Amino acid sequence: MSFRIIGTGSCVPAKSVSNDEIAQFVDTSDEWISQRTGIRSRYIAIEETTAGMSADAARKAMDEAKVSPEEIDLLIVATVSADRFYPSAACEVQAAIGAVNAMAFDVNAGCTGFLYIMQIADGFFRAGTAKKALLIGAETLSKMTDWNDRTTCVLFGDGAGAAVLEADDSRRICFSAGADGSRGLALECKNRPVNNPFVKNEYELDHTHMDGQAVFKFAVKTVPAAIEDALEKAGVTVDDIDLFLLHQANIRIIESVAKRLNAPIEKFPIIMQDYGNISAASVPVLIDDQMRKGMLKKDMKVVMAGFGAGLTWSAAVLDI
Ligand code: COA
8 A cells, every 4th residue: 555646735925036146145155045045036935824824734635535534543743844843843734634534643753854744644654544644844034044154045945735645555655764963063053941930041042053065965965875775675776767857955955966866857847946945845845846847747757865964864655
């Protein structure tokens, strides 16, 4: 038993911010950002929230899937930027869309989040404990960004992507996933410290910090290895794959992965120029984009891969 994707949707904030606009408040340029990253603009939340964008993307995905909210029995949101510590974004979405029969929870696995929740849903399908799952990757990273730090503020954006999955034993999916917490501080945002009547800590709310080169090296080494492992598990080769849907962090990372796999770069769709790095939302927004453009079609065999905070990674080989 595995699953197939029967509907997708996405939602981004109304405000798009260009590289030139960012260059008005930090020492950077459109040339530096676009050449080093491939990013030209990103959407930034003004009124929008993680749960609000999630619910909007979810409604579009359910409409396309022709599935009612009551039919959803599993609802998972991958996010590092839920609007509240609790309740979870998933429970907020459940209430907003009326998915009254769904078990609902969040997963924090950085930019790998959507791949991780696909694997979790696959486990539910295989166990026979879910028939229709609503998976969402959603972020408002802009609220955790230090807008004075040019090494990070040029990279990240906000948005949400959703997919409705249905149990289907005619499809195959193989994963290769992992984590290395010992390298986790390469990309972090601290929470509040302990603070109570017995311990007093002075603190300010933290922002995203990143050792960009360490994350870059991690990605270009780990992602091709995970993809090769997933291909081997699936018993297929790079040539059998129609599309490689990779987390959109940096175009140079994607080019390096394509080169290492000896796969044509044309098979790696790129959307980071318009979205920036939207972490857990990146892969589902890319899937939705490719569905809408007619590039992702039934019976294709694709690779999906994510990497990011944790450090975490995952690659999947699946039939559409
Ligand atoms: N504008 C202009 N200059 C900038 C800049 C910016 N926005 N950000 C950094 N620089 C400068 C640095 O200060 C440095 O200057 P120096 O040489 O005078 O010290 C120079 O550019 C080169 O910096 P470096 O960090 O070596 O650049 P890079 O080629 O490694 O690119 C990243 C930086 C962040 C784009 C790149 O490392 C990267 O993409 N890493 C992976 C990040 C990622 O994917 N994170 C999310 C994972 S999910």
